[in-house]
Amino acid sequence: MADLSVQQERGPLVIRGESGKLFLPDEVGARIENMMLTEDATLRSVVGPCPLQPDKRNGGAPTFSRVHGVFHCLLQNGSRDILLLHSGVRVEEFQGWASTWKTIIGESAANPLVEAELTDDQVPRFPTQFVATPSGVIIIPQGPKARAYFYDGTVAAPFGFDERPAPPQPVGPQTLTDLTGSNSSGYHMDGGVMNPDFCYGRLGTARGNSASDDESGILERGGVRYAAYWLDYWGNQSALSGRSARVSWVQESANAQVDLLPKQVLVTSVSPGPAHCIGRGLARTQDELHSGTQKLFELPSYAAEGVFNFATLPDNVTTVFPDNIPDSWVFKEPLDTISVPRFKLACLAFGRCWVANTEADPGRLYASVPGRWGTFVDGDDLRPDPGGHEITGLHSTSAGLLAFTEVSTFLIVPSDDGQRFRWLTLSSTVGCVAPSSIQTMENGVTIWLGRGGFYGLAPASKDAAPTVSKLEDPDNLLRRLNKARRLQACAAVDPKSGEYRCWVPVDGALTNTLCIVYDGDNLRRRTDVDAVAVCVTRDHRQYVVAVSETVPTRGVWVLDHQQHDYTPGARTSMVETGWIRTPDSQRRGSPTTVWLWLRETQNASLTVEVMRDWRNTVLYTVDANSTEQAPLMYPADDTPDFWGTAELGAADTTWAKRRPYWRRVWVHIPDCEVFKLRLSQTTDWEFIGLSFTEIPHNKGGASTPP
Numbered sequence: 001m002a003d004l005s006v007q008q009e010r011g012p013l014v015i016r017g018e019s020g021k022l023f024l025p026d027e028v029g030a031r032i033e034n035m036m037l038t039e040d041a042t043l044r045s046v047v048g049p050c051p052l053q054p055d056k057r058n059g060g061a062p063t064f065s066r067v068h069g070v071f072h073c074l075l076q077n078g079s080r081d082i083l084l085l086h087s088g089v090r091v092e093e094f095q096g097w098a099s100t101w102k103t104i105i106g107e108s109a110a111n112p113l114v115e116a117e118l119t120d121d122q123v124p125r126f127p128t129q130f131v132a133t134p135s136g137v138i139i140i141p142q143g144p145k146a147r148a149y150f151y152d153g154t155v156a157a158p159f160g161f162d163e164r165p166a167p168p169q170p171v172g173p174q175t176l177t178d179l180t181g182s183n184s185s186g187y188h189m190d191g192g193v194m195n196p197d198f199c200y201g202r203l204g205t206a207r208g209n210s211a212s213d214d215e216s217g218i219l220e221r222g223g224v225r226y227a228a229y230w231l232d233y234w235g236n237q238s239a240l241s242g243r244s245a246r247v248s249w250v251q252e253s254a255n256a257q258v259d260l261l262p263k264q265v266l267v268t269s270v271s272p273g274p275a276h277c278i279g280r281g282l283a284r285t286q287d288e289l290h291s292g293t294q295k296l297f298e299l300p301s302y303a304a305e306g307v308f309n310f311a312t313l314p315d316n317v318t319t320v321f322p323d324n325i326p327d328s329w330v331f332k333e334p335l336d337t338i339s340v341p342r343f344k345l346a347c348l349a350f351g352r353c354w355v356a357n358t359e360a361d362p363g364r365l366y367a368s369v370p371g372r373w374g375t376f377v378d379g380d381d382l383r384p385d386p387g388g389h390e391i392t393g394l395h396s397t398s399a400g401l402l403a404f405t406e407v408s409t410f411l412i413v414p415s416d417d418g419q420r421f422r423w424l425t426l427s428s429t430v431g432c433v434a435p436s437s438i439q440t441m442e443n444g445v446t447i448w449l450g451r452g453g454f455y456g457l458a459p460a461s462k463d464a465a466p467t468v469s470k471l472e473d474p475d476n477l478l479r480r481l482n483k484a485r486r487l488q489a490c491a492a493v494d495p496k497s498g499e500y501r502c503w504v505p506v507d508g509a510l511t512n513t514l515c516i517v518y519d520g521d522n523l524r525r526r527t528d529v530d531a532v533a534v535c536v537t538r539d540h541r542q543y544v545v546a547v548s549e550t551v552p553t554r555g556v557w558v559l560d561h562q563q564h565d566y567t568p569g570a571r572t573s574m575v576e577t578g579w580i581r582t583p584d585s586q587r588r589g590s591p592t593t594v595w596l597w598l599r600e601t602q603n604a605s606l607t608v609e610v611m612r613d614w615r616n617t618v619l620y621t622v623d624a625n626s627t628e629q630a631p632l633m634y635p636a637d638d639t640p641d642f643w644g645t646a647e648l649g650a651a652d653t654t655w656a657k658r659r660p661y662w663r664r665v666w667v668h669i670p671d672c673e674v675f676k677l678r679l680s681q682t683t684d685w686e687f688i689g690l691s692f693t694e695i696p697h698n699k700g701g702a703s704t705p706p
Contacts, residue, residue, distance in 0.1 A: 011691025012597060015575060016043065017522020020475040024578035030676065031475065032524040034573035035687065036517070036560070037497060042599060044686040045573035046528050049557040050566050052545060053094070062100070064554055065089070066120055067547040069128025072537045073137055080153035081539060082137065085547065085556060086128040089118045091139055091149070104156050105139065105149055113156035119143025122510060124485045127436045127533040131346045131353070133373050135234055138346055138353065147342050148355075150234065150374065157276030160340035160374025161238035165228045165271035168282065170323070172203075172247035172265040174223075183219075183249045187266035187322075201262040202326040204249055205290040208258055217258035222287040223248030224265065226323075227296055229281045229334060230273035231311050236374035238273070239339045240283065240296070267321040270313060279311030283334045286327040297330035299323065335369065336378045345435055347394035348373075349401040350414065350421075354394060356403065362390035365403055365412075367421065384410040384423045392487075393432035397446055399460050404432035406451060409468055427468045430455055434489035436533065437502050441493055443520060447471070447500050449489050453478055454502070454516065474516065474523045480506040488512060492534045494560075495542040503531040503546075511549045528571060529557055574680035575687050579614065584696075585673040591694040594665045594677065596631050599686035600658050603642050605630035606685060609678040612669050616676075622665060631663040633685050660688055671697060 015029040016037065024030070035043040053062055065088025072083045083094040090106035103110040106118065118141050129140035136152035138159055148159035169175075173183040205220040223246040230238040247265050254261060270280060283296035299312045299321075313321060341358040343366075348354070353373035356365045365382045369375040385391075385405050393404035400413040409426040430450050432438060437449040444459035454471040482505040489512060491502035499519045503512035515526035531546040544559040552568055562568070581589060596606070607623040608631065622628045634640055640658070669675045679687065 007592065007693045007695055009691060009693045010580075011595070012689040013577070013580075013691065014689040015577060015687075016041075017472075017519075018474050018524060018576075019472055019578070020477070022579075023582050026578065026580050026582070028578055029576055030578045031574065031576040031678075033576075034526050034528060034571060035524060035575060036526075037499070037519050037522075037524075038686070042686050042688050043575065044599075045681065045684050046526060047560060047684070048562045048568060049529055049546070049552065049559050050561050050563045050568075052556040052558055054563070054565055062555070064547075064556070066122075067532050067549060067554065067556075068120075068141070069130065069533045070545055070547045070556065071130035071132075071137065071139075071535050072539075072545065073130075073132040074538050075136060075153040082151075082153055083537070083545070084130065084137065084139065084151075086118075086139075086141060086533075087547075089120045091118070091128075091141070093151075104151055105141075113151075114149060114158065116147075116149070117145050119145055124487060126344060126434075126487055127490055129345060129435070130535075131348055132538075133348060133353065135373075138373065140344065140346055142344060148340070148346070152234070155233055155276075157232060158274065160236045160376075161230055161232070161274070161277075162340050162342065163274075164239040164339055165230055165241040165273065165280070166269070167242045167244045168226050168228050168267050168271070168321075169269040170224075170226050170244055170247040170265050170267045173249040173263055175245050175247050183252050183263065186247075187264065200259050201264045202324050203265060203287075204262040205287050206258045206261040209253060216253060216255045217261050219249065219252040219261040219263075220290060221249060221251040222289045224288060225285050225296075226267055227283045227334075228270055229283070229337070230277040231279040231281060232273075232276045232374070233278050234374065235310075235372050237281070237335055237337050237372070238277075239337050240334060241271070243296075246288070262326075265323045267323055268319065270319050270321060272316050272319070277316045279315065280313045281334065282312040282321060282323075284323065284325075284330060286330065291327060295333055298332045298334050299325055299330060335375065338376050338378050340374055340376060341366065345391060345394050347396055347401065349396040349412075354401060356391040356394055363388040363405070365391060365394075380420075382412065382421060382423060384408075384412065384425075389431075393435040393438050393448065395438040395440070395446060395448075397440060397457075397459070398444065399466055402426075402438070402446065402457070404435075404438075404448070406431040406433055409457075411466065426457070426466060430468050430470075433486050436488075436490040439491045439493045439500055439502075441500055441520060442498050445520070447491075447502075447518065449486065449491075449502060449504065454518070471518060472523050474525065477504070477506070477514075477516065480514075482506065482508055482510075485510065488532070490531055490533050492536050492544055494544050495536060496560075501526070501534075501544075503529075503534065513551075527551075528568070529559060570682045572680050572682055573685070574678055576678040577676050577690075579674040579676055580692070581672075581674045581694075587696060588671045588673055589694040589696045590670045591667050591672070591675055591692050594667050594690060594692045596663045596665060596679070596690050597660060597688040598631070598633060598663060599660045599688060600634040600640050601684045601686055602633055603645070604681065604683050604685075605632050607680045608665055609680070610667055610669060611676040611678070612672045613674060618678075619669070622667075628666055631665050633681070633683075635659070635661040635663075658686075667692075 018029045018032045034046045069086040092101035103112040106112040125142040131138040139149045150159045171187045209216045226244040228241045282299045343355040344357040346355045351370040353368040367380045389405035395402045403410045411424045432448045434449045440446045446457045460466040485505045489504045506514045511530045517524040530551040534546040537543040610619045
């Protein structure tokens with residue numbers, strides 16, 4: 001019989017996080033799975049998930065095609081609740097509890113708002129990207145045929161313009177480049193043939209004839225050129241067309257007042273734009289031979305005033321424009337814009353939309369015009385990485401815009417003059433491999449997945465610049481990652497618990513089968529959902545919504561919620577300790593009793609597995625089928641009313657806050673160096689901590705448990 005007088009009590013061990021290291025403090029576990037931190041700082045088994053939209057009429061949830069992305073936001077001053085899903089070859093919007101999904105972008109058979117051909121396959125790619133702006137959502141499907149789209153809750157269209165109009169064709173006295181001949185051909189409408197009640201011609205440089213005593217005047221030779229551009233519903237501007245041929249006039253004198261000599265020009269072949277074009281602008285040079293500049297200037301509209309005067313031609317139908325606007329009326333230069341490139345990533349920062357990873361130049365970063373998300377000016381671009389590596393992530397923080405390649409991290413901030421931007425290199429060795437893994441926690445720490453694991457960037461302070469640091473690597477995760485598909489990783493920060501959750505593909509899986517959880521201090525893991533993409537609803541509900549391909553099944557799921565008409569499949573939630581007694585392993589001991597500190601939950605018992613001496617093979621198990629008494633998940637001397645069995649409203653039913661309690665477990669681990677416990681259950685349970693008693697052995701020899 002062991003000498004109980006020399007028993008020592010160790011603990012309590014309040015285990016909240018895990019680590020993959022071999023030597024750990026007793027308060028750090030080796031594995032914590034499907035357990036989440038509660039408001040009372042305990043660990044409770046994960047509940048749910050439940051389907052977003054159960055079909056009560058047909059007895060089953062809706063079916064979906066292969067899922068690629070999900071996103072939620074509020075538009076139109078919070079009056080439009082938008083939940084978007086990229087499923088198969090369609091981007092759809094959720095229409096409410098009792099309705100279906102409305103196709104926003106997709107094939108013609110689905111009657112979409114925008115007809116497009118989207119990619120639907122299993123090739124490793126980033127999840128579909130979404131960016132919320134004050135006026136709508138930028139939708140960025142991935143794939144060789146994909147381009148970006150914009151949806152404001154009512155209207156959907158391609159994002160900006162990826163092509164430019166053809167040059168217009170002006171008709172005037174001459175459309176040649178020389179200045180010889182007469183002014184009698186083409187459309188000229190000078191004072192000799194035009195109705196003065198409408199207006200005389202105004203183009204050209206005219207002066208009085210100082211060599212003559214009469215009222216004769218002279219029109220100097222000159223000419224102008226034109227260009228056109230498109231405007232969409234949200235004010236985005238296409239790239240300018242090429243310049244037209246010059247329409248010109250020769251020097252002309254007449255025995256008439258000077259006002260009768262200038263000309264008019266008819267601009268023809270003004271190209272209609274794509275379907276989302278609602279207006280077209282014309283730009284014209286001033287008299288090229290007398291103004292001293294070759295710049296283009298915007299032409300105002302004749303037919304509209306106020307808010308309707310947003311374009312020279314406020315429609316997408318008219319192809320001609322009679323130009324009778326003098327040079328003194330044109331002074332505003334049009335934006336020197338470029339066509340919107342096809343890109344994979346986007347982010348809002350500094351009042352601009354930043355896009356990157358384009359087809360033509362994956363290492364270049366483009367900034368839009370402030371407030372006009374789909375308008376990009378030539379020259380407003382950066383190449384932060386001198387090596388030209390592909391940009392793999394963008395994220396806005398309080399310090400500035402983070403831009404990542406796979407091997408570097410940069411911080412983009414406004415330049416000192418406030419007119420342009422500059423960048424700082426935060427790391428030349430650490431980058432990001434999955435753009436959807438980048439999230440910022442409530443404490444300001446930004447976390448992402450890199451080649452070497454998870455990394456964090458703490459916000460800068462007055463005493464220190466922001467620095468990149470590596471997080472713990474649970475269970476040697478890097479060895480298990482499917483490197484070909486790690487770019488698919490996705491993450492979200494739960495607004496209720498404050499946890500950072502990132503789903504990654506491990507063990508050769510094609511989807512994200514493992515969720516790594518970081519609460520700011522500790523790491524855990526979850527396996528309840530294989531999330532392809534995840535988002536947080538930006539309304540009062542604060543749901544974490546995930547789309548899955550396999551577990552539970554393909555569909556849209558609300559995490560950490562449950563409902564009565566759906567029961568998720570059984571899964572194991574566990575707390576596995578590290579190797580206890582590691583600091584004292586050179587002196588053997590005999591643990592005799594383990595005290596579990598739990599909180600009452602259900603009418604069931606825990607399963608306790610015991611391992612010893614650095615071997616992960618189970619020595620023995622204490623459960624409902626063993627000879628030892630398994631620890632109940634409630635105090636046997638004061639049995640509570642259980643959810644699902646107690647009758648609501650009965651006289652003997654009282655609902656109270658669940659109480660913590662201790663439960664003793666006899667263990668038989670004689671003369672061990674170290675030992676490990678694995679606590680598990682497939683139903684609801686809550687863990688607070690544990691302690692144990694042991695008989696130490698200062699010398700060799702065996703001992704027997706009491």
